[in-house]
Amino acid sequence: MDVNQYLEIFLDETNEHLQSLSDQLMILENEPENEDTINEIFRAAHSLKGMAGTMGYKRMQALTHDMENVFSEIRNGKMKVTSQLVDVLFQTLDALEEYKNTIQETQDEGTNDNAAIIKALQKCLDEGTGAAPADSASEEPTKAAEKATKADGDNGDNSEKKWKNIKLQEHEINAIKEAEEKKMKIYGCTVFIQESCILKAARAFLVFKALEELGEIIISEPSTQDIEDEKFDFDFSLYVVSEEPYDKIEAAIMSVSEIEKVIGEKLEIEEVLESENEAKQAEAEPEPEKEQPAQEETKPAPAAAASPTPAAQSSGTAPAKKTQANKPVVNRTVRVDIEKLDVLMNLVSELIIAKNSIVSYSAAGQIGNNSNFNEQIEYLESVTTNLHESVMKVRMVPIESITTKFPRMIRDLSKKLNKKMELYMSGEDTELDRTVVDEIGDPLMHMLRNSADHGLESTEERVARGKNPVGSIFLDAYQDGNNVVIEVKDDGNGIDVEAVKKKAIDRGTITPEQGETMSSKEIIDLLFLPSFSTAKVVSDVSGRGVGLDVVKSKIEALGGDVSVKTKLGEGSTFSIRLPLTLAIIQALMVVVGEEKYAISLGSIDTIEDISEEEIKYVEAKEVINLRGNVIPLVRLHEVLGLEVSEEKKDRMIVVIVKKGDQYAGLVVDELIGQQEIVIKSLGKYINCTSRLISGATILGDGEVALIIDANCLI
Amino acid sequence: MEDVSLINNEYDTTQYIVINIGDEQYGIDIKYVDNIVRMQKITRVPNCQEYFKGVINLRGEVVPVMSFRMKVNLPETEITNKTRIIIIKLEPNAPVGIIVDAVREVVTLSENNVDEATKSSTSNDPSYINGIGKCGETLISLLDLNVVISDKETA
Numbered sequence: 001m002d003v004n005q006y007l008e009i010f011l012d013e014t015n016e017h018l019q020s021l022s023d024q025l026m027i028l029e030n031e032p033e034n035e036d037t038i039n040e041i042f043r044a045a046h047s048l049k050g051m052a053g054t055m056g057y058k059r060m061q062a063l064t065h066d067m068e069n070v071f072s073e074i075r076n077g078k079m080k081v082t083s084q085l086v087d088v089l090f091q092t093l094d095a096l097e098e099y100k101n102t103i104q105e106t107q108d109e110g111t112n113d114n115a116a117i118i119k120a121l122q123k124c125l126d127e128g129t130g131a132a133p134a135d136s137a138s139e140e141p142t143k144a145a146e147k148a149t150k151a152d153g154d155n156g157d158n159s160e161k162k163w164k165n166i167k168l169q170e171h172e173i174n175a176i177k178e179a180e181e182k183k184m185k186i187y188g189c190t191v192f193i194q195e196s197c198i199l200k201a202a203r204a205f206l207v208f209k210a211l212e213e214l215g216e217i218i219i220s221e222p223s224t225q226d227i228e229d230e231k232f233d234f235d236f237s238l239y240v241v242s243e244e245p246y247d248k249i250e251a252a253i254m255s256v257s258e259i260e261k262v263i264g265e266k267l268e269i270e271e272v273l274e275s276e277n278e279a280k281q282a283e284a285e286p287e288p289e290k291e292q293p294a295q296e297e298t299k300p301a302p303a304a305a306a307s308p309t310p311a312a313q314s315s316g317t318a319p320a321k322k323t324q325a326n327k328p329v330v331n332r333t334v335r336v337d338i339e340k341l342d343v344l345m346n347l348v349s350e351l352i353i354a355k356n357s358i359v360s361y362s363a364a365g366q367i368g369n370n371s372n373f374n375e376q377i378e379y380l381e382s383v384t385t386n387l388h389e390s391v392m393k394v395r396m397v398p399i400e401s402i403t404t405k406f407p408r409m410i411r412d413l414s415k416k417l418n419k420k421m422e423l424y425m426s427g428e429d430t431e432l433d434r435t436v437v438d439e440i441g442d443p444l445m446h447m448l449r450n451s452a453d454h455g456l457e458s459t460e461e462r463v464a465r466g467k468n469p470v471g472s473i474f475l476d477a478y479q480d481g482n483n484v485v486i487e488v489k490d491d492g493n494g495i496d497v498e499a500v501k502k503k504a505i506d507r508g509t510i511t512p513e514q515g516e517t518m519s520s521k522e523i524i525d526l527l528f529l530p531s532f533s534t535a536k537v538v539s540d541v542s543g544r545g546v547g548l549d550v551v552k553s554k555i556e557a558l559g560g561d562v563s564v565k566t567k568l569g570e571g572s573t574f575s576i577r578l579p580l581t582l583a584i585i586q587a588l589m590v591v592v593g594e595e596k597y598a599i600s601l602g603s604i605d606t607i608e609d610i611s612e613e614e615i616k617y618v619e620a621k622e623v624i625n626l627r628g629n630v631i632p633l634v635r636l637h638e639v640l641g642l643e644v645s646e647e648k649k650d651r652m653i654v655v656i657v658k659k660g661d662q663y664a665g666l667v668v669d670e671l672i673g674q675q676e677i678v679i680k681s682l683g684k685y686i687n688c689t690s691r692l693i694s695g696a697t698i699l700g701d702g703e704v705a706l707i708i709d710a711n712c713l714i
Numbered sequence: 715m716e717d718v719s720l721i722n723n724e725y726d727t728t729q730y731i732v733i734n735i736g737d738e739q740y741g742i743d744i745k746y747v748d749n750i751v752r753m754q755k756i757t758r759v760p761n762c763q764e765y766f767k768g769v770i771n772l773r774g775e776v777v778p779v780m781s782f783r784m785k786v787n788l789p790e791t792e793i794t795n796k797t798r799i800i801i802i803k804l805e806p807n808a809p810v811g812i813i814v815d816a817v818r819e820v821v822t823l824s825e826n827n828v829d830e831a832t833k834s835s836t837s838n839d840p841s842y843i844n845g846i847g848k849c850g851e852t853l854i855s856l857l858d859l860n861v862v863i864s865d866k867e868t869a
Binding site (some may be wrong): 353595681682687693697702703706 | 761809
C-alpha cells in the first residue's frame, strides 16, 4: 500500500483545517481570551501536524509544530494574544496553504523551509513567555506522559485494554519470546478511532504504517485483513515489539489524525503468557453473568463479549469515561465528482428534448386524441420537470464556499491600506449553480478590494467628515426570482462623477463635448471600460485599471450583469445579478420572418399588442409610450438581418424585455408559447459578431432554434 | 528486403475520404472525420461569418456548418441529393460540418504518392492544401483542415 491513495483525504482535510484555523484566528483577534476558540485552534493545528507528519511532509510538519507550540503556550495561559502575533499566525497559515498547493500540484511539499516564519513564531514564543524555556518542550511528550500515568493508574479499568483479549497463537508467542531475547520491549495497545471518522481503515493503516517504522506488529485484533476491509468498530488492539520507549509509540499513533486515544503499556513476557493462559481458562469456563456488562458498553466490543476475561469485570466504570462532548455531527453527504453530475445533467437535457418532441407530436394531433395517452404525457412532463429541478438542486452550492475567505482578506487589506474597516456579510447560504459559484470568486474579490481601496476614505478623512472612523463594507446575497443578486456596498465616499468625467476626457476616452451631454449613469459606466481607474495612486491592492472591466466581462460571460448605484459622500453599491442556472431555462418561443427564436423568460417583462399609430419618434428612433414609460422599439427583422415584408400590419406583437431598470420592446411576428429549453453552445468556430445570439436549443421536432440574448438589445 | 519495404509502406499510409467540389477532387484525412450526413435543414445564424451556413441538429448536438465553396470563394451550386455534410472533429467536443458537393470514395495513399503542395501563385490560393495525392491517374488535393476551419478568410 502506498500513502498516495490518501493524498486526496489529506488535501481535503488540510483545506478544512486551514479554513477553520483562519476563521478561529479572526475570532481570536477580537476576543483574545476566548478559550473555546483557543482550544479549537489547538486541535486543528495538532491534527494538521499529525497529518503532515504521517504523509511525510516534514517541512509542513515542522511549521505546524511551531504554530502548535505557540497555541499551547496561549492555552496554558503563559502568553497573550497580540495583534502582532495574529499577523505572524496568518503568515503561517499562508505558508501552509502554499505547501498544500505545492503538494496538490506536485505531490511534494517543495523546498521552502519558511525559516523566517518559524523564526518569527519562535520570537513570539520567547517574548510572550518571557523567561519560559523557549525550547519548545512540546505539548506532546507531557501529554503522552500524562496519559501514560493515567493509563498506569487506571489499572483496574481493563475494559479499554482490549489487547488483553488477543489470543496468541503458537508462532506469535514464539515471535514475542524471540523479541524478548533481543532485548526488545513488548507493548500492548488499543487504539480508539473517533466515531466521526469516515475512513477507519485508512486511519488504521496509517497507524500500522507509523508503528512499522518503530518496530514490528506481532498481531492485531481484528486481523489486518479485516481492518483493511473495515470489519471493525472504532477500536483495534495490537501487540508491538520495538526498541523505542512507550511514549514514542503512543506519540506515533496519536500523530494520525482522528485518533481518539491510545491505551497501552509495556508488557513483561510472563504477563503476556499469563494473560494468554487466563484467556484460555476464561474460554474454558464461560461466565455468562459477566457478558451483561460487556454489552452495556457504549462501544460494542465483539472481542470482549465473545471471550469474557477480567477485562469485562470493570466495564461498568468504562462508559462514563467515554464522553463524546466534542463529537462533530456526522454529515450525511456523499462527495460526487462534478463530471458525473454533468453527465447526469446532459442526460436530463436529452430527456427533456425527447419529452418536448412527444409533446409537440401530440399537440399536432399526429398521435390521435387518446385521453389516456395525453394524461401520461402530462405525467411525463411533470416528472421530467421535477427531475430537472432535483438535478439542478444537486448542482447548487451555497456561495459560502467562496465568501469564507473574505473576512480574512478584508482584515489584511485593512492593515495594508491602514484604514479601519469591517466586513458584514449576509445571505452566504444563497445557492447558485456550482459552475457559477466557481467563477464569481475572483470578480467578488475584485469588487471588495475596490470598495476597500477606492470606496472607503482614509480613517482621518472619515473622522473629519464626522463619519464612523471604521468603514463598513457589506456583502449581501439574496435570491430574486430566477436570479441571484450579490451586492457589494460600502459607506465610503461614493463615486465622484466629475472626477471620472475629467479623467475620461484626459485619457481621450470621451471628448469634452461628449462629457457635457452624458448622464451621470453613462459616466459611471465608463468605469467598466478596460484600463480605467480613478485611484490617483496605484497601490498593489488595486488601481491598475484591471478590475471592473474584468468583473464585467466575467459576469456577462455567466449570463449576468453588473450595475452601480452611488451617492457622493455616502457610498456606492455594486450589484451583480446572476441567473440561477445555466443549462436549462424557461423561454418564450417567437417567430420572426420564417425563423423561430427563443427569448429567456427571465428577461421578459410583459407582452404587448401595439398598433402602428402608437409608435412615436425620438431622435429618429422608434419608441412607444407604455403606461408612462418611453420604451425604444427594436425590430428583430432588422437586427437579425431578415428581409422586411412589404405589407404593413396595423397591429404588432411587442415583447417588452428588461435589464435592471431599462426596457426595450422587441417586435416579433408571432408567439409560439412558453417552453423549457436546453441551452447548447453554437460551437467553437462560429462567431456571432454582435453577441446577439447567446446559444441554440433543439426543439421538439428536431429543429434548431437560436436563443436571443435580449440584454444586448437594450 | 521486399517484406521490409512492405511494412514501411503500410506504416506510412493514410486513408483519405475523397470529395468532389465541382470537377476537382479533395481528400480529407479520415482520422478527423466523425461522420458524414445528408443535407438537412440548416438554421441560419445571423451576423456570423458569411461562409457559415448555420447550425444543424446532429443527434441532439448543435453543430455549426460551413460551405466549403464559400470558404474558398467558389460560386455556390444547387443542393442535390449527392450533397453531403462531413462532420469534422479536430478536437473532441468541437465538431464542425463542411458542405461538399459529393463524397466519392475512400482511398489509401502511401507517403510516396503524396507530393508537397506547390506554392504557386495561381488564382486559387493553395494555402488550404497541404499536399497532392496521386491515385492512379487522378490527382487529389489534400486539405489542411486547420486552415479550412480557421477563422481567416482565404481571399
